[in-house]
Amino acid sequence: MANEMGITVKKEENMPEWYSQVVVKSELADYSVVRGCAVIRPLGYSLWQSIVDYFNQRLNKLNVQNAYFPLFIPESFFHREAQHVEGFAPEVAWISTKSDNEERLAIRPTSETIMYDSYSKWIRSHRDLPLRINQWANIVRWEISDVKIFLRSREFLWQEGHCVYSTEKECEKETKMMLKEYAKMSEELLAIPAITGIKSKKETFPGAIRTYTFESFMPDGKALQSGTSHNLGQGFAKAFNISFHGEDGEEHTPWQSSWGFSTRLLGALVMVHGDDKGLVLPPKMAPIKAVIVPIAQDKSPEVMKKAKEIHKKLKKFNAHLDDRADKSPGFKFNEWELKGVPLRIELGPKDLEKQSCVVVSRFNGQKEIVPLNDLVAFVDKKLKQIQKEMLEKARKKVEERKTKATTYDELKNAIEEKKLVLAHHCGNKECEEQIKTDTGGATTRCRPTGEDKPEPNSKCVCCGEKAKYKIYFAKNY
């Protein structure tokens, strides 16, 4: 039983074990008896809820509406789009319970097919477009049996947006817009720098003509694909008979996009910000933004009285007053550090004499003495500052890991050194495969937005053929 409270390994020394301990001991999530599945505990779910709430507000602004489609997908639907079936076949779980004459049903690994069947009924005229629908749902991909909570599991939660447009231009424009939304959310809410760009052909979503991605870079030198936005072209529309009556009186095939992110973001959150004491939550994500720990509470009724007063005043930060009589202040400090609460407010008899308290920032350990009268304004300002500094700190770490490789040896060495490596590439799938083999697992992550144009006369870092673009390489989750 790993029931001791503190984290017993260092993040730098054994990140997989550190990650697992932080997730479980902070009570973010837990392993489940069901192979490949995890339980999202209340702390973890509240973080997911923060993301859901933030994103629902954005969706509302962007005229995207939420809906819900069936969990089950008829087998024949997968076969309608050739690349789609090939991409997803190994990952699909099937239902054995069925009546005679009923087609075999899969549990959704993604919902393009089941949604577009409905779309073909709903879309008649150009007036029905653009159609912008999002779904919050659970998703099952069966290939995984060794669960890594949030990062790799047979079931996870996600959102998937599915839009339909009259024109290619509008489709491409909004496909890119959604990627920008994702990057904005990652940086503003999660304080995680987003590396955005286009996927190589090899890494493009099965059935899409172009996949935009935002990647996060983890402290162990691996990239995490954190959200993708696909321009699906007209392939699915043709496969599912979606057409619309245009203003010109003719029938047309529309253009489609789909885009999604998942509970995987919580894995990135833990890895990017966490430290040897446990979780570190950005203030905007934290369900409890400050915890008040009274010192010598049993000996000083004045301290308890003032702590309760402070608690009331800090209500809008969802502050928590930890007045447990059977735990020492030290125990409480450790526990709330483990759970990543952004601010700890200590109040003892000596502080009270001076009409002040001690405020400790979780993310950098900074201690500040704050007059009680200034506390509300201080907390407000401090939380904003922390949110900003956490992103800056994370960004600095990523920038330090970015490098460029002009020769194949440079590329291999840089991967060895756990860098995020920008290099010229020919765009060839087999060549990507070769690099993966030679580097022990590095894959192309993305052609970075605005920086992917090849230098004149440049050659592929691996095969020496004419370079098509510059692209990031890294190992990945």
Added chain:
Amino acid sequence: MANEMGITVKKEENMPEWYSQVVVKSELADYSVVRGCAVIRPLGYSLWQSIVDYFNQRLNKLNVQNAYFPLFIPESFFHREAQHVEGFAPEVAWISTKSDNEERLAIRPTSETIMYDSYSKWIRSHRDLPLRINQWANIVRWEISDVKIFLRSREFLWQEGHCVYSTEKECEKETKMMLKEYAKMSEELLAIPAITGIKSKKETFPGAIRTYTFESFMPDGKALQSGTSHNLGQGFAKAFNISFHGEDGEEHTPWQSSWGFSTRLLGALVMVHGDDKGLVLPPKMAPIKAVIVPIAQDKSPEVMKKAKEIHKKLKKFNAHLDDRADKSPGFKFNEWELKGVPLRIELGPKDLEKQSCVVVSRFNGQKEIVPLNDLVAFVDKKLKQIQKEMLEKARKKVEERKTKATTYDELKNAIEEKKLVLAHHCGNKECEEQIKTDTGGATTRCRPTGEDKPEPNSKCVCCGEKAKYKIYFAKNY
């Protein structure tokens, strides 16, 4: 293709067909190609979201935390609680995809077993109790193949709360409290009268010692079980080895409750309030609370200008300005009536001359001329009034359908007349079965709260044995 806009049958004449037309044509939901499943469209999902938002606020107040558990349940888990397996066996869908040595997995028909396995790990001490967790999830029950959207389908959305307590008293108290919460939500938010009480032994949840229910009564004379709260006793705790170290230093078995409601509530909403023109939404549920329809908009730029002004002023009611140039006001009236928007605001050149507008209430058709300067205050007041009157109207209808039966013939006749019938009963399962057969389907609904005490020396309405309680009978969904 049932693509014509209006509802073509009357609610009183053919309620099943009316229901199906309202649900589909108002774009609340749609049938799916997957047998037994439905698609919840944006309007339907926004109603569900209203319920989710309302209830999450209540959960927060009641110290219940949201979490998420796996979709899959190992077969052996069902067998641990004998009544539970018997109750759910016919409804379970199984996964065929599995590795060697892996146990067969079901898709959750309810989550007691999978959650309590985790609970047994998390609960150690009396300090861990009460544990109050809720899950928003999709649920699969396979027996159904003839879908009735929201009311009966293979997949639906719900919440399930699962709490653990140190004492029987606390458990029973909170089991009843949750039923009160449900009734409050039904009446305050959905404007649907809740008939609350205890289920008979026969209708008790498999594995529970006592089931509390709130039933809604539909205009076609059928009851709808709309939410239940179960006192699970100690059975599951024993089956899943949940125990806690008490203050007395001894190990104890805790008490448990579970409680849930589902998207079924949306079916009740349609049936209780809808009319021959379509949906009628209570203001608190409606995503759009008022629609503004300009009259002669193409001829009068002043009308359009003022309509936009009004639109801005009514932003907090999420008002919608229907300024489509290619649709007539009459077409728009019909469409928004079909979609159940509580208030319609008509503004034409003549209204503008008088600096007023016409406000029409969807639920009773009342037209009122309102000075433009008073509009915001009027809308605010009117919406509150409508919310109240919709509940009163619905309550009156239910009260008219309530009756009592002292003889078996009276009971049978009253069921024939589509009444909700209170009668004495012996509590015997076989006797309930007999009544169901003799009445063509009537079942016990609940022993009404505070009114179930039998009269002195009263006999069972069917078998003539000593009566145990008074209980409602009705046919049901």
